[in-house]
Amino acid sequence: MANSKFEYVKQFEQPDSLLPNTWIVVRLDGRGFTKFSTKYAFEKPNDKRALDLMNAAARSVMSELPDITIAYGVSDEYSFVFHKSCTLFERRASKLVSTIVSTFTAYYIHHWPTYFVDGPPLSPPLPSFDGRAVCYPSVQNLRDYMSWRQVDCHINNLYNTTFWALINQGGMDGTAAELMLKGTFSADKNEILFKKFGINYNNEPEMFKKGSVIFRNYELVEPGTKRVGEEAEEMSSAVPEVKSKSQVEKDKKARTKAKIVVEHLDIIRDEFWERRPWLLSGKPGKVPKEP
């Protein structure tokens, strides 16, 4: 074939399959969102429209990629988790990352007018995202990753809430507010919020305090006595399974029936994972009856 003379260049493509039997996390981040959020006058410290748009885009990603088990988002970042048994795209890092980032971006642009109804339409430079994949060998590593992001959400949100209260309600400028918060602990910020501005941080919206977690919903399970993760290791084999075709079809059907929900829950404590064993086992739960 005429093409063969040049085809040797394919040899330079290097494989990038991720280690089997590990949890894959693909995290994306907004590029230059400080500038972008100024351009479109995002509300500070949190813009509900912007967060709802992030959640809508992430929900669409999960809907188009049923292999994703759970996603967690805060601010302009989102983490998507593939079960350790996942073999999508032969686990190729660049394919997984680029597909998620592209799909997310497509929906972000597409849904923009739905969420920013009164604002100006998007104009170049357009918002975009970058991403990367990381492997976590054990359930504990994965849960610690999720906890890391949620603790980060809490710390940043408490800081930002206080910072912007000092500015918007306290009349400070940014430098003064920054100086005032330097070296303070959580308790100090809570007190500033309450004493100065009558704000009880606990009453802030859950989405701001906890971020957003997205997953397929099945019937909740009564928490048992087993250690979480231990159960998961038992339920999902380390050995690549050869599922029967009918089982694969059944699982697929169950997943399609399941509703993808966006919640603002504590994902650090065991309870979240104990009551939703399908997240760690990789096996779909029982689809709840429609009321």
Next chain:
Amino acid sequence: MANSKFEYVKQFEQPDSLLPNTWIVVRLDGRGFTKFSTKYAFEKPNDKRALDLMNAAARSVMSELPDITIAYGVSDEYSFVFHKSCTLFERRASKLVSTIVSTFTAYYIHHWPTYFVDGPPLSPPLPSFDGRAVCYPSVQNLRDYMSWRQVDCHINNLYNTTFWALINQGGMDGTAAELMLKGTFSADKNEILFKKFGINYNNEPEMFKKGSVIFRNYELVEPGTKRVGEEAEEMSSAVPEVKSKSQVEKDKKARTKAKIVVEHLDIIRDEFWERRPWLLSGKPGKVPKEP
């Protein structure tokens, strides 16, 4: 800090910087575009609107990422080339790939209504792209990569043009057309087109025959006697340079002034590269006087 207990999970992030002093090609491809092109009734074998949209998106990518030297697109794929001296994002593969794919997707969705004026608006599932990065050590390898894509464009377009002529004008069904073309050479297809349908393949639009090449435009250079690539190796050092700040500023200005053009040229022959030495040298050319 409260977060430190979980922060160890950052240790699982593995570096993915690409080998220095190699040309980086990021190629993206449409995901499931056969189905997608049917949904939006793309014209066969080529839909000018779809190709113009691809080109517009690629042009925007180049405009937002001045480190990209040249891009080449055909059908639903696009290749972006970073000069071997490029140090953008510390040459991290996932960052380079995800940024390009995300930016491209954003503009593809955004510009859709401009190019598909009379068609239905986009609706889920939205178009998306995946991508990967490949390193090429030498100018010859890079040019062979570009040639590979352009030869592929030619072979596919000649086939598709004949195939769809047999169907649209010849009244065949797909199976019959496929059977008829099996084992034919280029000359055969040219003859079928000409004898059966009065089509002179040479008169087909350049964009369909050659694909699209995008680059910053400077004054063309009279082709000399030097071997291309040789010159490039001389002009762009293998050693990471420490450019003076004023040189960096000057280069940046030149690049910003340069017009990004979309052309449909032969990129296989030396002439294309000889007349545009800035592509391989990585040094901006002379900005042409406005007429």
Next chain:
Amino acid sequence: MANSKFEYVKQFEQPDSLLPNTWIVVRLDGRGFTKFSTKYAFEKPNDKRALDLMNAAARSVMSELPDITIAYGVSDEYSFVFHKSCTLFERRASKLVSTIVSTFTAYYIHHWPTYFVDGPPLSPPLPSFDGRAVCYPSVQNLRDYMSWRQVDCHINNLYNTTFWALINQGGMDGTAAELMLKGTFSADKNEILFKKFGINYNNEPEMFKKGSVIFRNYELVEPGTKRVGEEAEEMSSAVPEVKSKSQVEKDKKARTKAKIVVEHLDIIRDEFWERRPWLLSGKPGKVPKEP
């Protein structure tokens, strides 16, 4: 400094640290040992001197690298296992592999005259080994790897024992013996051995049938009811621990005191691992009292 002009070449070194919290197996294999074993007239199907030499070299490797948990050898190959919590050489693949392969080779050459007492001394080309590192995320994966090698040992040894009996005692040539064994099952080979040559395969030396396993020896533990591996996951945290200095010292002392033993045991069944919990926990056991 005068050297700085060239020092940029260090930038081309790419990191190759292995994923944390995974078991690292470094396996080495003899290079061209078919030819080598002919040159030195190794006994077929097993040469006790050659296997003892392999074991002696592996034992020395374990002695010089206390981070190695367990090793398993058969024929001209040896696998060395680092605990998933190991941080030796920052887990760099090339450093781990080259150090083990080099140390092993050094002792193999050095101990040769001790084991091949009556044979000719080594002469070029000298025996050498190559190696590679593989990561296993879970205890089950690791044990399956070890089982894979031991099953391989069994299959090959049964085949070779029969093959060489047919030749050495049965007077066949290689081609005839190969043909005769084609398509046979284990039972068939056992029967040939017994009926034709009066050999009861079960009575063959354990080293030939099971290969060799090397580890630090502590007091055996009464097997409990816990699933192996489960226990291991509990006992050895997925989180990088900050051990107190005195604990590190204590562990080191215990390891130094422990005797490194070479055994020929079944490492597929749970019992082996249950009675030696230190192998999977990474925590030294109780040093047995000297008798």
Next chain:
Amino acid sequence: MANSKFEYVKQFEQPDSLLPNTWIVVRLDGRGFTKFSTKYAFEKPNDKRALDLMNAAARSVMSELPDITIAYGVSDEYSFVFHKSCTLFERRASKLVSTIVSTFTAYYIHHWPTYFVDGPPLSPPLPSFDGRAVCYPSVQNLRDYMSWRQVDCHINNLYNTTFWALINQGGMDGTAAELMLKGTFSADKNEILFKKFGINYNNEPEMFKKGSVIFRNYELVEPGTKRVGEEAEEMSSAVPEVKSKSQVEKDKKARTKAKIVVEHLDIIRDEFWERRPWLLSGKPGKVPKEP
């Protein structure tokens, strides 16, 4: 097959082929050689026996691996270069590194008694080496790597020669000598050597000053006007060649006939490479007539 249940563990092996069309350098270093050289009373600053042994081991490596183009050694390190067109072991990093390190170690141990005739025989812990592979895309990068090592040799040797003269002849202790040399330039050290000890550094042995370079020897070529490297790029294609069988055989024969020589030359200047074009072209030169 009985083994299939465990064979899935092979899936965890990850490919590590090095980028095609790049020069591969495998560098090995002695492990803990400060301690080792004390144990065997190496002469300071250079022990001729130890360097000769390093060279003998490296020579044997080159003899067993004809794919190696050139090697350069200094102190307890050695670098081996594979031509950019090399496809040995499918360019797998761990296989290349481990094979070289193992072969080198084997000969180091084996030849020890030949070079340390009067010293004590080797005893555990035995000397060993670690290694790593690095890719260099261009001839300039490769030559800069080689120059980097030779400049390092020079700097270290001048320092060490002066340092040990101050101790052995000047009666200083290490701390005083170190203090005296702190912040000195080359000229200062040359002067100390000459004025204090009557040593003309230029008259020191070439092996100490320049290190050792090993290569296959062919007839030297009259240096022409062509830039080195340029010629190399022309002579050795970036495209994987399909050589005729007879050509491969001819090249192999030429390589086998060629003598492997150990020299102490300046490898920084062009002349070394210009007169030995086979080093960069990868094509064997003309075997010199025996005198």
